[in-house]
Amino acid sequence: xxxxxxxxxxxxxxxxRKRTDEEQKALITRLxxxxxxxxxxxxxxxxxxxxxxxxxQVSAITNALNSFNKVLLSCHIKGCVAPDIxxxxxxxxxxxxxxxxxxxx
Numbered sequence: 343x344x345x346x347x348x349x350x351x352x353x354x355x356x357x358x359r360k361r362t363d364e365e366q367k368a369l370i371t372r373l374x375x376x377x378x379x380x381x382x383x384x385x386x387x388x389x390x391x392x393x394x395x396x397x398x399q400v401s402a403i404t405n406a407l408n409s410f411n412k413v414l415l416s417c418h419i420k421g422c423v424a425p426d427i428x429x430x431x432x433x434x435x436x437x438x439x440x441x442x443x444x445x446x447x
Contacts (some may be wrong), residue, residue, distance in 0.1 A: 365417055372410045379403045411445060 361369070383399050419438070426434035 359418075359422060361417070361421075369410070369414060372406070372413070376403060376406045376410065379406060415441075415445075 379399065380403060383396060383403065386396050386399065423434050423438050426432075
């Protein structure tokens with residue numbers, strides 16, 4: 343039986359995971375930094391800044407989002423996928439493969 347406090351609950355209707363306070367804080371901090379970067383790019387566009395300068399900032403945002411995804415994916419594998427596999431819930435592997443295919447487009 344999976345512990346809903348530690349692992350994802352995917353019963354077809356409701357999917358969620360209780361993260362530790364540390365995990366949640368780290369993820370939110372990263373997202374707030376990305377949000378600030380996006381606002382900065384928005385301001386650059388409003389001020390008609392040089393296109394290559396904007397593109398470099400957008401690339402930094404893309405890298406920050408990729409970094410966020412890596413952290414979240416690691417949390418998911420350690421906190422959800424591994425316990426599910428140990429508990430015989432092998433369909434979690436198929437779900438992970440589908441997510442990875444979407445991420446690697």
